[in-house]
Amino acid sequence: MKIGELATRTGCPVETIRYYEREGLLPEPARSSANYRLYAEPHAERLRFIRHCRTLDMTLGEIRTLLDYHDHPRQPCNAVNGLIDDHLAHVEARIEQLQALRQALATLRSRCNGEADSSHCGILQELAQPASRDLPVEAFEPSHVPGPHGH
């Protein structure tokens, strides 16, 4: 099967498939005489694995690690559990940050009733203050789970 068919079968854009190949997540497939990539079912399975992990917001690095366990299955799979647990902890931390964010935004929103002109807007006045009262310190620490503008 050519790359377009793999793309429609897996729901993954053609450009992204080529990107995964460049990144070493998908092996280089055979080529036709016209230099077209030719895939078989194992490629589709591996790509579905990758896409499944991506819908779980794993990084390509995490996925590479999982694929490595998959490709070399002699090791005990505690490490797989550990990776999932770590990722789960990241997601939970990010949920807590976003909940604090939501609270801060709701408070901010309540500063203005929308009637005045913006020179008296309580929101703009509030934003001119330092942020320390809104959010706990953890909200500023690096996380490996994206915030509201990702995806």
Added chain:
Amino acid sequence: MKIGELATRTGCPVETIRYYEREGLLPEPARSSANYRLYAEPHAERLRFIRHCRTLDMTLGEIRTLLDYHDHPRQPCNAVNGLIDDHLAHVEARIEQLQALRQALATLRSRCNGEADSSHCGILQELAQPASRDLPVEAFEPSHVPGPHGH
């Protein structure tokens, strides 16, 4: 005050201050005879405004809009409310996505007890399936709030 002092006063890295200037969020300051940037208190206030908005996970585009209302305060501030409401909606949508994600990861985690070697690991087997059973369709739609790996 030079850029280093502004940085320590606002908690914003020097490189980031120069970046905001390049992006047009901070006006170009005066320069000393040695071509050093020289800031005054209004610059610090504006930078605090920007950093406060960033801790609320607003994009630089959203912040630019708010700064514009701040700089041209004749308009009614309904638009400010609208921007905050939209942002709040993004954050809430992202929280729901991440909660679905957490559920999917917890289910995945329960597939393996860590005893077997990874060729029989239920997690790896599960990941080789298509993702459709785990997550609702909305989890794949674009959001403007980052997922677990941001920050």
Added chain:
DNA sequence: GCTTGACCCTGTAGTGGCTACAGGGTGTTC
């Protein structure tokens, strides 16, 4: 007057995970 070291400058490249071209080749159908 010379060195050390902290600070400042510009410009460029890298991060992640794609996405979107530009500029070309291939293959099928009419």
Added chain:
DNA sequence: GAACACCCTGTAGCCACTACAGGGTCAAGC
């Protein structure tokens, strides 16, 4: 032989920074 869908490589762009490289400036200490 023309139209059109598909394929190829390579490069640049997205966001919000971050991290250099390679240089200039300035005050303190010897």
